[in-house]
Amino acid sequence: MVQLKKLAFKQKTKLMLLIVLALISGAAIIGQAYFFAAIVDRIFLQKQSFADIFQLLLGLFIVLLAKTASHYFSGLTGIKIASKVKKDLRQSLLNKFSSNPLQVSLQGKTGQKASVLLDAVDEIDSYFSIYIPKAVQTSIIPLLILFVVFASHPFTGLIMVITAPFIPIFMIIIGYKTKKKSEEQMEKMTALSGHFLDTLQGLTTLKLFNRAKQQKEAIRKSSHGFRDATMEVLKIAFTSSFMLEFISMLSMGLIALDVAIRLIIFQNISFFTAFFMLILAPEFYNALKDLGSAFHAGRGSMGAARKIEEELNAIGKPVKWGKAVLPKGEGPPTIRIEEAGFRYEGDRFALKNINAEIRPFEQVAIVGKSGAGKSTLLHVIAGLVPLTEGEIYVNGIRRSDLNEKSWFNEISYISQNPYLFSGTIAENIALGGKLDATKEEIEQAAEKAGILKLVQSLENGFDTPIGEGGRGISGGEKQRIALARAFLKKTSIILFDEPTTGLDLQTEQILQDSIKELAQSSTVITVAHRLHTIINADKILFLENGELIASGTHKELLESVEAYRKMTTLQQGGMAK
């Protein structure tokens, strides 16, 4: 809640507006009671005529209008506050996510983060649109009423002051005492509520094992269990509201009793004052009870707020960039990696003491067991992940001094699972670069990547929509589109994450041929899984547990490194040359 409150306080003008509106509301409530009491008093006791009190009626009308208007504008302000907060939060979260380099590798957590950006931000709405306006109102209106009550009939004020604190105190006590019980029940509730979805998701399995019909009873049973657990929690809530209602009823009864006695027995109070108190008292207690329900609305946002806070506080060192520009068209740069290392938060390191030099046009293969750090090294070389130790020099310039755009202009990355965006095939290929890529350039790139025929066979050709909601694309086709991207962009450095399982034969062949062709004009750095890649590599970087154990050609490593020999000969029946 702490963070949320701070966010609310940032919008000072709107908060001021809320306070002013609350004052108007309070005044309107008091005015309403005043006019009602005054009119009845004059007509009933003072036997005035209709014409006499007409002005009062008008006054009452205006007050009622003011009351509704201030309530409306107060709600409106709350909505606007919520909108601004949500807008700012999404921006901050997005900035945080973009600058967090680990985004690239944390593919597992993606769903969670997307949900925070989308849903959690939505869920905090009620804190600002409902709770904050109500909180302002319930701080001001009861005080205002109290003030006026004291001015008219102090004894009623006294009763109010004594009984009022019982309401929040009671709420806190009950909340505190039942916290443990409600947490227990909440756990049960969550478990049982997930059961329905679980059963639905497993319906295919159930049918295949002929158990579907039996599940009906199970659902009924678990729903009843859910009901019982929830009712336990609700009973507590209901009992507490019963007590609160009872307290306010009792208090109002006391007030009524007091004025009645004074009217009947002591006769030291006017009808007007008595009626005035009688109308105001419920408003006072209602305002206090309102805070309780608004509090619950605010509570609902706490979970979401926590998630958002977690994401915003996540530590992530962004990759540093500078201003130096790499000259274009001079071929691939020399890349020197010096004592490079990368470690996650905490002690775990993924890369340590990497030293290597990659000369222009060199074909480099990164090899190692799974978990050895191959992908991390590729990400580091790509500039997607920052170094925690060491440096990378590009043509002698520290890469952290290079201009980011200038560097990425030189990089193409072909991953195992290329991502296609919703858009046309042409747009997906043209991601490769300059948004002014001509149709011919795109077609050329498609041909080199071996998908020109396929695309031309489609009804809409290059304008066929793919991605979310578009035509489904097979794994092989995806790879070829990624290749087309690389051909279009014509970069001097190609980074390639070789697939571990076989694609269709055609794509396999195209991949091999394409990499060969791209290698003629670029440095190619591959995370290798195929024999032919490492056999043909100019330099192999052999990683083990994040460290560079050896580097050299395939022949050299076969002779000198036993772990390497073991790894490359241990295949399904194959033999290393």
Added chain:
Amino acid sequence: MKDLLFITKLTLTEKKDLFLSILFGFITGIATVSLFASSGYLISKAALTPPIYTLTVFIACIKLLGFISAGSRYGERYFSHRATFNILSRLRVSFFEKLEPLVPAIFLKYRSGDLLSRIVGDVETLQNFFLRVFYPPIVSTLIFLWTIFFTSFFSFYIALVLCIGLIFTTVLIPAYFAFRLKKVERHVRQSRGNLSTEVTEFFYGFRDLKIYQQLEHKQEKLIQRSDAYLKEQEREAIHNLFSQSVNTFVSLIISWVILLLGVYFVAGGQLDGIFLAMLVMISLTVFEHAAPMAAFPSYLEDSRQAAARLSDATRQDPSVKTSDEKEMKELPGQQAPSIVMENVTFQLFSEILKNVSITFPAGSKTAIVGPSGSGKSTLLALLLKIYQNHQGVIRINGIPIDQLDEESLWKNANVILQDNHFFYGTVRDNLMIARDTVLDEDLEDVLKKVKLDYLSLADPLLERGGNLSGGEKQRLAIARVLLKKAPLWILDEPTSFLDALTEQSIYHHLFEAAKNDTVILVSHRLAGLENMDQIIVMDEGAVVEAGTYKELMNKKGYFYQMKQIEQSVFTAN
């Protein structure tokens, strides 16, 4: 609106709790109104200095009514919530019953993950139907009617005004705003969908976006969509706020008019002034009970949409035949079936089969291989009658598949799919769905066979087997199928997460158990297929090669090349 007919009928089945909640709601309302009415009257009476006993009556009245009001509100809440949960339970069972015959065919129309969580979400939304849509108008109207009746003893015109007020705040205003809300909500949903797409692409395409320097552009687009979504949400919230304010204002004005009339009548002598205060209090309090009607439009719209989506999802698709027809034949049990596919062609979105003809003789072991997207899983789905409406003929034991009862087919098949589901429960629970007459020893025995003997039968499994790794889930699925003992084995990549050694050992157990059965195995890996009776190679939905291992290797065609590539891949785990 007719979508809500179903939920209304369901609601009415909870007669007892329904009646009790309405009764208590009514009593609460009456008690509260009476409480304030009597305090108004008694104060007026007190002003005319009456005898002392008025005071005692006063105190007694107020205490009693206060207590009744608070107490019956508890009852109202208790019974209305209990009714809600009972209705929720019935809803779940009812939708389960509706959904059950439609699965798995229904996953053709929707992606299963989306559909199911949406169904669950919509069912949850409908639980608000009783409490926020069905109940408030009834109670509100009852309280009003009683109040109008009571008021009519004092002044006909005031009762009339109250009646008009009832109609406005309970019927006209909510209906009007409910109607307008429909359009607003549509925009909200659309803009949310747009934002959701951008968010997904931002996260899943992050690396590519960064490499191709499109990240900032994507960010901007995301923020744009977010702003559009926020604007629509604002519009919706303001709409609801406005409708509430209008409702409140109208009720206040009605009270004002009542006061006006009351004053007029008292001044003109038609009404005794002592009742003026009471009438004012009545009108002020009775409209507080109309307050839930202010939120009515948005709840109505939510429920209506949820109901519409649910009935849409569970509507019987006439193109999908279910086994209602009586001519459905059954497979004789315990007999290894033969399967024949003749010129089978099928297309659904990106799943394609082109002119596939294969014979699976009874008791034969067939492997189907090919790259992803080649149609292997589609073929299995057709054999299991999960997909229907294909061209060409599929015959199982000579019976055309569209005349075959699905349940009989599944009863006789051991199936492992690419996504195997496990339920929240113990290992034992999950295994016993294969055969509930099985003893613990048999369960432990089969766990040993799949090298899962480190799991105990009482170990808990989370939803979707969330606490198991991919490899463990696969092995458990194999264990489950080993228990079932059916004569047809349909296995879709059953060992894709397992290393070569474990795979070998499991294949050994599998083929031993399936000695006399018909086996169809889809595999991504080409190892261990030397002893299969036939290997079918598929690419792009068609059969490219077929034959024994020896034949295909000698042919030096597609299979041979695939094998070469596989051998050049060194997987080092």
